Amino acid sequence: MTSIQQQRAFSLNGFIALLVWLALAGLCASTIVDIAQTQQVAKVWQPIVLGLVLLLSLGGFFVNQPNESRVLVFFGRYVGTVAGAGYHFANPFAAKHPVSLRVHNFNSEKLKVNDARGNPIEIAAVIVWRVTDSAKALLEVENYRGFVAIQSETAIRAVATRFPYDSHDGEVALRSHQDEINAGLQQEVQARLDVAGLEVVDCRLSHLAYAPEIAQAMLRRQQAEAVVAARRQIVEGAVSMVEMGLRRLEEHGIVRLDEERKASMVNNLLVALVADREAQPVINTGNIYS
Incomplete structure (x- = not known):
């Protein structure tokens, strides 16, 4: 099957063509008057043929609106194809x-798919597109608007199954790497719409969430991961503070501690710094008995 290549159709300025049409119409009218005056019945066919031609030529006039083209078959x-606004x-x-060259939006439905890890998610996207090849858009596919809808949803499903919902160890994920996902989605959709002469201007995810049946479980997992990450940061900070405190005490000679007392001090400081609640200090005032 040979692909249709867009080409420019022969056309004239509609106002110039209209002036020519009016001049021929005037000639036809004057011919009819001459025949009526001279009684030359044999020449009656001339204005009839000219009038028929003028009547049929009226179908050649049309108006293109801004950002519109006409595909001639x-x-x-x-x-x-006749492009450009005006009278032609x-x-x-x-x-x-007529084929509109304006920018269009396609807002997909919420699709339920499985991500790269097999978790069911809901995803939707907004596809901004326009026609760049009117001939292909009209003649290569049955309905280019419906073609955009079906191919866009297919591309969304393909991208959603290629990446996980959440990122682990810095990998590209749907939730945390929006720019990369949008770029990949745009390339995927564009590859599918090239056959119809359509250009994808922009792609953005408009909805992304876990499916309702696992949303609560995934929320608890995210909360647990957040708590673990926060605890890890707290422990790292506490260890740094204890290390700095021991080093300062030794450098300034404030107190000299043996290994056992250092271990006890480290334990007390870590408990005070890492505990969820505020520490309750106990002051040692010595033994009241001598």
């Missing part, structure tokens, strides 16, 4: 199909 054969005249016997 002459007896089942593509003959060209082209082959009056060709069918003139």
